[in-house]
Amino acid sequence: MSEFESRIVLLSKSEADGKGAEGVYATLRNDYAVDENSKSIYGKEYSYQMFGANLHGPIPGDVKGGFASFEEAEKAVRLEYKKWRDGDIPAGTPMPRHVFWRTEYRRNRYLQNLSADEIAQRFNDVTNNLLILTEEQKIGIGSTDEAGDYWLATSTHIMEECVLREYPYLFPMNQVKE
Numbered sequence: 568m569s570e571f572e573s574r575i576v577l578l579s580k581s582e583a584d585g586k587g588a589e590g591v592y593a594t595l596r597n598d599y600a601v602d603e604n605s606k607s608i609y610g611k612e613y614s615y616q617m618f619g620a621n622l623h624g625p626i627p628g629d630v631k632g633g634f635a636s637f638e639e640a641e642k643a644v645r646l647e648y649k650k651w652r653d654g655d656i657p658a659g660t661p662m663p664r665h666v667f668w669r670t671e672y673r674r675n676r677y678l679q680n681l682s683a684d685e686i687a688q689r690f691n692d693v694t695n696n697l698l699i700l701t702e703e704q705k706i707g708i709g710s711t712d713e714a715g716d717y718w719l720a721t722s723t724h725i726m727e728e729c730v731l732r733e734y735p736y737l738f739p740m741n742q743v744k745e
Contacts, residue, residue: 569610572597576641578648583620586735591619591626593644599632613637615644623730624670625662626651664716668723669730678728683738686725690739693722 574595583590593615600611614632627647634640650656654674662670678686697718701707709715729738 569597571607571609572637574637576644578617578645579619587621587730589619589621589623591617591622591648593617593641593648595637595640595644597637599630599634613640615640617644617648622666623727624652624673625656625660625666664719665723668720669727671720672724672727673731676728676731678725679731681728683734686728687739690722690725693718693725697722 576593576595577590578593579589579591581588581590595613595615597610597613598607599614600608602608612632613634613636614630615634616630617626617628619626631643631647632640634643652673654670656662656670678689681689697708697715699707699709709718725739
């Protein structure tokens with residue numbers, strides 16, 4: 568009789584760290600199949616479930632199973648992770664606005680051909696479009712109406728390009744030239 572086994576595999580390029588890298592993992596298990604009494608049958612069917620820290624986009628949280636081996640489950644979870652990070656996320660998946668914007672950008676990397684200096688300048692320009700002088704005569708961020716959302720999304724796209732290039736945290740802000 569087989570025994571319960573589980574394995575954890577790293578899916579992302581690195582583990583989560585204080586510099587903004589994400590850590591995405593999957594737990595692989597050998598107990599997906601159950602008998603007529605809902606008792607696990609070890610080693611018959613395998614499953615996976617993703618989890619992570621410092622996520623750069625959404626990941627599925629559900630358990631996927633029915634695989635014939637740990638190797639098949641691992642191959643499937645790596646493919647699904649890649650698809651999600653490429654922006655191929657099922658329609659209707661709930662996510663915060665900034666995660667939606669990051670995912671949207673990964674589908675169309677329109678900034679990928681800019682140099683580091685051009686990215687920093689673009690960030691400066693976009694930030695200037697976001698700033699307003701409030702009624703209290705203080706610097707603030709404009710409303711999140713349609714125009715405000717455009718500039719917030721654009722600034723998020725710039726930050727996502729920096730993540731994809733693996734620039735150090737705070738890159739566009741610390742490179743801006745006046």
